[in-house]
Every structure is written in C-alpha cells, then in structure tokens.
Amino acid sequence: MTAQLIKQLLTEALAPQTLEIIDNSAAHAGHAGNRGGGHYHVTIVSPQFEGKSMVQRHQMIYQALGDLMKQQIHALGINALTPSEETKGN
Template identity: 60%
Template sequence: MSLDLLKQRLAALAPTKLEIQDDSAQHAGHAGNRGGGHYTILVESSQFAGKSTIMRHRLVYEAVGDLIPTQIHALSIRAYAPGEQP
C-alpha cells in the first residue's frame, strides 16, 4: 500500500500534523499477516478535542477501516488535539 493512500484517507480528519511510519519490514513473515502493512501514525487534529483516546482511535479507524486487513495489518495510533503533548 502506498503511504499516499493512507494520507489521503486521514485527510478526512483535517490534521494539523500527520506523521506516518511504515514498520512493515520489521514484521516480515509475521504470523497471521495476509499481506497488509504495519504502520505507526501520529496525527494531530482539532476533531480530537474533548474526546477520549478510544473515541480518537475510532475516528482514525473510520477513516481507514476499509483498508483493514487487506492493506493494513497493524496500526499503532497516537492521536492528539492541537496544544496537547504527543
């Protein structure tokens, strides 16, 4: 999967900061992986203000959920509102 597709999907959150790291090479041959990549995402968005960590993660999964499990096997999410410390 291209990181551009992931960025495109996360654009729905109107991020003020977005960092995506492809960790797939570290998990080559991982049991149960049917080809999807492993990614770490740091995203800052005003849409996260006042929301719990679980709600923030749900917003991210709503944006990329159809890519799981075919193109994304694992996703590590750090989601913050502007002004919060990552």
C-alpha cells in the same frame, strides 16, 4: 502505496495539523499471523479530537481508513493528539 492512501484518507476525514506515517512493514514481513498488509504507526494532531476520548479518536481513525483495515493494514499504532496536547509535549 498504502502509506500514501492512509495519508490521503486521514487528511480528508480529519484535516490534521500534523500527520506522520511510519511504515514498519519490512520489519514484520513473514511473522506468524501476517497474511499480507503492512505495519504502520500514525501520529496525528487534529482539532477534531478535542473533547474526544482516546477510544473515540481511534474509532474516528479506523472509520476514516475503512476497508484498508481489512486488507492493506495488518497492524496500526496510533498517537492521536489535539493541538493543545501536542504543544504540551504529550
């Protein structure tokens, strides 16, 4: 399962305090441009995001997922927070 692999890779790379993965693939099956691969939304809270811009955080996630972004993941929504941002409700 791709969601399990996403969880494993992000956990190993970013040691998140919170990690939620939502698989929206069924809602997008067969739409134009989708040549396979799933649609996922990730909410991740990691102390490793401290001092990083949103772009840098996304790059860290893409790097952790590596080749999954080429085949198994067609679309990825990301909500990447630091622990202090999560407690503020951002």
